[in-house]
Amino acid sequence: MPGDQPDPALAGQTLPPGYPAEPPPRRPWWRRFARVKLRHVLLGVLAVFMLIIAWLAITAPLSKSLQPIAAPSLTLLSVEGDPIARRGADIRAPVEVAKLPKYVPAAFVSIEDRGFYSHWGISLRGIGRALWRNLRGGGVREGGSTITQQLAKTSFLSPQRTVGRKLQEVLIAFWLEAWLTKQQILERYLSNVYFGDNVYGLRAAAEHYFSVPPEKLSVAQAAMLAGMVKAPTRLAPTNHLRLARERAALVIAAMARDHVITAAQAKSTRPASVNEEDEDEEVPTGTYFADWVLPSARAADEGEAYGAREVQTTLSSRLQQLALQTVRGAGLGKAQVALVAMRPDGQVLAMVGGKDYSRSPFNRATQARRQPGSTFKLFVYLAAMRAGLRPDDTIQDAPLRIGTWQPKNYGDSYRGTLTLRDAFAYSSNVAAVRLSEKVGRAKVIQAARDLGVTSPLNDNPSLPLGTSGVTLLEMTQAYAAVAAGAYPVRAHGIEDPDKSWWQRMWHSYAGTTSDRAFGDMRDLLAAVVQKGTGRAASLQIPVYGKTGTSQDYRDALFIGFTQDMVVGIWVGNDDNTPLGKVAGGGLPAQIFRTFVSGATGAAPAAAAPPPVEEAPPIETGDANFAIPLGDSGVDAGVQVKGGDVSVTLQPSPPGGPDRGPPPPGDRREPPLANVPPPPPQGGRDRPPPPDDDEPQG
Numbered sequence: 001m002p003g004d005q006p007d008p009a010l011a012g013q014t015l016p017p018g019y020p021a022e023p024p025p026r027r028p029w030w031r032r033f034a035r036v037k038l039r040h041v042l043l044g045v046l047a048v049f050m051l052i053i054a055w056l057a058i059t060a061p062l063s064k065s066l067q068p069i070a071a072p073s074l075t076l077l078s079v080e081g082d083p084i085a086r087r088g089a090d091i092r093a094p095v096e097v098a099k100l101p102k103y104v105p106a107a108f109v110s111i112e113d114r115g116f117y118s119h120w121g122i123s124l125r126g127i128g129r130a131l132w133r134n135l136r137g138g139g140v141r142e143g144g145s146t147i148t149q150q151l152a153k154t155s156f157l158s159p160q161r162t163v164g165r166k167l168q169e170v171l172i173a174f175w176l177e178a179w180l181t182k183q184q185i186l187e188r189y190l191s192n193v194y195f196g197d198n199v200y201g202l203r204a205a206a207e208h209y210f211s212v213p214p215e216k217l218s219v220a221q222a223a224m225l226a227g228m229v230k231a232p233t234r235l236a237p238t239n240h241l242r243l244a245r246e247r248a249a250l251v252i253a254a255m256a257r258d259h260v261i262t263a264a265q266a267k268s269t270r271p272a273s274v275n276e277e278d279e280d281e282e283v284p285t286g287t288y289f290a291d292w293v294l295p296s297a298r299a300a301d302e303g304e305a306y307g308a309r310e311v312q313t314t315l316s317s318r319l320q321q322l323a324l325q326t327v328r329g330a331g332l333g334k335a336q337v338a339l340v341a342m343r344p345d346g347q348v349l350a351m352v353g354g355k356d357y358s359r360s361p362f363n364r365a366t367q368a369r370r371q372p373g374s375t376f377k378l379f380v381y382l383a384a385m386r387a388g389l390r391p392d393d394t395i396q397d398a399p400l401r402i403g404t405w406q407p408k409n410y411g412d413s414y415r416g417t418l419t420l421r422d423a424f425a426y427s428s429n430v431a432a433v434r435l436s437e438k439v440g441r442a443k444v445i446q447a448a449r450d451l452g453v454t455s456p457l458n459d460n461p462s463l464p465l466g467t468s469g470v471t472l473l474e475m476t477q478a479y480a481a482v483a484a485g486a487y488p489v490r491a492h493g494i495e496d497p498d499k500s501w502w503q504r505m506w507h508s509y510a511g512t513t514s515d516r517a518f519g520d521m522r523d524l525l526a527a528v529v530q531k532g533t534g535r536a537a538s539l540q541i542p543v544y545g546k547t548g549t550s551q552d553y554r555d556a557l558f559i560g561f562t563q564d565m566v567v568g569i570w571v572g573n574d575d576n577t578p579l580g581k582v583a584g585g586g587l588p589a590q591i592f593r594t595f596v597s598g599a600t601g602a603a604p605a606a607a608a609p610p611p612v613e614e615a616p617p618i619e620t621g622d623a624n625f626a627i628p629l630g631d632s633g634v635d636a637g638v639q640v641k642g643g644d645v646s647v648t649l650q651p652s653p654p655g656g657p658d659r660g661p662p663p664p665g666d667r668r669e670p671p672l673a674n675v676p677p678p679p680p681q682g683g684r685d686r687p688p689p690p691d692d693d694e695p696q697g
Helices: 029-060 061-066 103-112 124-137 147-156 162-180 182-192 201-208 219-228 240-256 262-268 288-300 316-326 373-387 420-425 429-439 443-452 472-483 499-508 516-529 587-598
Strands: 072-075 083-087 309-311 336-342 348-352 393-398 416-419 545-551 555-561 564-573
Touching: 029 472, 072 288, 103 147, 103 182, 103 219, 103 240, 147 162, 147 182, 147 420, 182 201, 201 219, 201 472, 219 373, 240 262, 240 348, 288 348, 309 499, 316 336, 316 420, 336 443, 336 587, 373 420, 373 429, 373 443, 373 472, 373 516, 373 545, 373 555, 393 429, 420 429, 420 516, 429 443, 443 555, 472 516, 472 555, 472 564, 545 587, 555 587, 564 587
Parallel strands: 072 309
Antiparallel strands: 072 083, 336 348, 336 564, 393 416, 545 555, 555 564
């Protein structure tokens, strides 16, 4: 072939020494293919190995095995220093194996992982035994885990029992064995293992069960703790002392077998005595207030990761107990209840989110968005006062139509021309709607926002009647702003313990704005209790408040305040069914009076007339107009179809109430302590209208 002929250009040339005269024969194709494949396989194995190392470095950082595997214990304290709730686990500082008696770590090794010092993270014998038992049992019943695997599982993995998780556990065990000494692995294991009773780690367990540090544990105590690890809840001596002692006996026998102790020591060792349950165990783990304040408490607590911590709250044990007693004795029947009591600066003193936390931890004070009824009129009249109106200005309490919608008063009864004070006191629906349309619903919504209402509000004509769902806590802190003379007030349950009283006071009012209209609003709120729908809440001290009842008596509220306390009460059914003639001026006002009377020592007002029934029928005459009923978690919504309406405010009639000078006191909103007594009933120049019936409110 032409390719086999010598090159003429090379004829006569001498080849260099060592150069082969003939080209070497080519290797067989199958050898060349095997060589290429082997190279690819080795590269693939190296890539997989590097991926595993990267996964381990991300998933199982060694420092994580030093971290507590549960949130540390946090005890909430009342202002009196009483524990009111405890959350989290009992976790103490890590142990050092070198400082423990030799039989303490040896007890765990003897019963949990006899070959701990000889294997590389896994026990083939243990895995084989576990596989056999799992096959016989038809499922994953035993893991065959070594101490290293247990550390890998508790520190880095979920508690699921699957084949995939088991493979992850094995990989992490190899990783730990490669980078940590046996002593380090054992220390981290003993410092984090679970011992029942929400106790983690050997130090916490020794203190919890025996009131001794781990360095002082006896043989019997060490054996009992080592025996608990297999089933900590079932074998905890506080739950089953007999089972715990039987298991401890097995551990002592294993220690003797492994020559940790002598046979004579094993025979002479008596069962360990366990601490009796102390009174602190009666501290509840959850209450309505604790659930609400815990995120703030965790944020405020910047202590070490180990050890029990305590956080001071604003809750008063005395007032909380009084609140519970008050609602339990209120005769609620099947209805639910919520109560919030706070200082004018927002410090929450008591909180009741329902009749029974153990049956329903849903907090109706902070989580339920219900219709506030006429308590929402606070924002309507505040917007009017901001616009320059005064309590003695007048408004028509007469039938009103907005498009096809016609709001009505209770009993379809109207009083004609009323002062704003009287319209608010008697909770006229049509007057509130007129006023809202006059000043503008946008300003009403802005007033609500200024005072801390964050729930969605529907911009429609029924807004002033409280048809948008809000929480009781929002409404109570809004009334607290009126009591404080500045806004916004933020309800809170944690105070900074490092701040002095004057720093806390300054912080409470820092960033707030005074409002000249608050003085007029206190005038109106006082009239409600003195002569209006809130007379059942009257005491022999100045009381300011407002009643509220939603459509068909589905929600009943009273929110009010005295000199240094603001209290909101809601009564309703979780399924939003009617209460059956329970109005805000009835049961909620009575609960307010009972609670505040007990809190302040003030007696109820003498010969207070019984509350007049208030009902809120809102007739529309239009199927396209929907008044929501409110519920426990969904914002209410209203749709209105119809034209606009011309609304006018009437000037004071001749000889009637006039604008006159400001009410006594500084209109720049002095502190509540300087607020003058409520004005005389009926305004300045005329007696109050008859109160034989009562509108929504």
